[in-house]
Amino acid sequence: MTDPAASSAGGRPLPPPGEPPAAPIVLRAARWADVDAGVVRSPAVLVVAGDRIVQVGPGAAPAGATEIDLGDMTLLPGLMDMELNLLIGGPETPTGLPLPMHGVQDDPAYRTIRATLNARTTLLAGFTTVRNLGLMVKTGGYLLDVAVRRAVDQGWVDGPRIVPAGHAVTPYGGHLDPTVFQRLAPGIMPLSIGEGIANGVGEVRACVRYQLRHGAKVIKVSASGGVMSHSTGPGSQQYSDEELAAIADEAHRAGVRVAAHAIGDQAVRACVRAGIDCIEHGFLAGEETLRMMAEHGTFLVSTTYLTDAMDIERAAPELRKKAAEVFPRAKTMLPKALAAGVKIACGTDAPAVPHGDNAKELAALVSRGMTPAQALRAATVTGAELVGLDDELGRLREGCLADVIAVPGDPFHDITVTQDVRFVMKNGRVYKSPPTR
Incomplete structure (x- = not known):
């Protein structure tokens, strides 16, 4: 939350977090990042009215504006994380994966409350927009994200602006079938089409329609095996070409994009076709497949840091053993x-990388x-293009x-300053501000 003691340079208190500002806000800082040109410009003067930026650069401040002088900092657009899962990890759990019995120990209500804490952590780390890519737990059909x-x-x-996927679409025994993370015996945790388990063209169409019906804004599909699940090999293609085409067709007719967990080269190519x-990941994609992605305009979310x-x-x-084979090869793909x-x-x-450490990517x-x-473009303008x-x-x-957001130093010379976010505004509302100097 915003420090209650934080105030403007004129001594007036800042608006409480989550509350609409009563007047325009003028943000001042030493520099601002022009991500299109790849340079910082000085000085930074941004005028915010409501939820919009209405002026960039020096000029007359609107009457009655609240002024926030952030001093020797650089203003950046809010950062974006295009693959995370707010419903797992965070409080009461160790960092990294696999999370112990995450699929069965938390009921949907407890898991949803956990997500609100992870959402706040993510926002205060400077990430104002995220895609929550695929529930992989039993929820009774509720789309918790x-x-x-x-x-x-x-x-x-x-929390950040969330683009939710609902349940990930996966075949029996696929990477995002939650039963294979813990090797549960048959019948222990039956899952429905609404919860993402779908086989064959008819079922995958029904599964996509279910997620869209209940509020999903992106569809996630498990197209290949994974590293941290007891399923098929990480490079193997899990859905047929016909099933993948049906998933894409259902989503696109509704104006929604599709993201695919795909590690193996063959699976990536099938997704592009x-x-x-x-x-997502694309760790084993070869040069010809990557050229194919570029020709088709297919985005890549490489989740690079987790391999380190x-x-x-x-x-x-x-x-x-799978990680030891896949991760070194992944490092040569990017x-x-x-x-x-x-x-x-x-x-x-995340939480393969702990929530709040997103900028390490x-x-x-x-x-x-x-x-x-x-890297800044990947976390700003390219992410914005990906979510439309x-x-x-x-x-x-x-x-x-x-x-x-505001960070010290120049991120175009030292990208690690993005790990030290001192100020966060989303939709014109202040959520984090440094103490009054």
């Missing part, structure tokens, strides 16, 4: 994707060959939604 989105949008809890919009930092020590030996011209968006797969992208400017809001988010520009 849709409920959390509604609570955030109505101001009941603090099916018209799926975004590949994910805690797998508590995983079963066979899962650690430079090839960059060279091929693939559109790359920032995503962490930007440093990992730089360590694999991106410039800091490219590139006219409203991702830039500090007149007319855009007022999602603004």
Whole structure:
């Protein structure tokens, strides 16, 4: 929450977090990041009215405006995490994956409350927009991430703008079938089509329609095996070409995009051919497949940092073996994707990376060959394009939604400053501000 003692340079208190400002807000700082040009500009003067940026650059302040002088900081657009799961991880759980019995120990109500805490942590880390990519737990058919989105949008809890996927669509025994994370015996946890388990063209169409009917704004499909589940090999294609095409067709006719968990090269290619919009991970994609992605305009969310930092020590030996085989190969994929011209968006797969550590993904992208400017674009303008809001988010520009964060230093020279967010505004509302100097 905003420090109650925080105030404007003129001594007037800032609006409480979550409350609409009573007057326009003028944000001042030493610098602001022009993510399109890849440079910082000075000084930073942003005028916010309601939920929009209405002025960028020096000029007459509106009458009665609240002024917030952030001093020697750089203003950035709110950052975006295009793959996480707010419903798992966070309080009372160890960091990393696999989470112990996460699929069966928490009931839906407790899990939803957990998500509100993870949402606040994510927002205060400077990530103002996220995609919650795929429930993989038994809920009785309730779309818990849709409920959390509604609570955030109505101001009941603090959190980022959430693009929810509802339940991930997966076949029996697929990577996101929750029973295979714990190797549950048959009949222990039966799951419905509404909860994401679907086989064959007819069932996957019904499953997609169910998620859309109940509020999903993106569809997540498990197209290949995974590393941290007791299912098929991580590179294997799990759905047929016909099933993948049916999933994409159902979503696209409703104007909704599809994200695919796909690690193996064959699975990635099948997703691209099916018209799926975004590949999550893509760890084993080859150069020809990456060129194919670039030609089709398919996005990549590479979840780079988890291959360096994910805690797998508590995983079963066979899962650690898979990680030892896949993760080193994944580290060579991102430079090839960059060279091929693939559109790359920032995503962490949190809680594979702990909630709140999301900005470490930007440093990992730089360590694999991106410039800091490219990494910032991945976490702003490319993310905004991926969620279809590139006219409203991702830039500090007149007319855009007022999602603004502040960090010390120059992120175009030191990307790690994005891990030290001192100020957070979302939709023109202040959620975090440094104490009064």
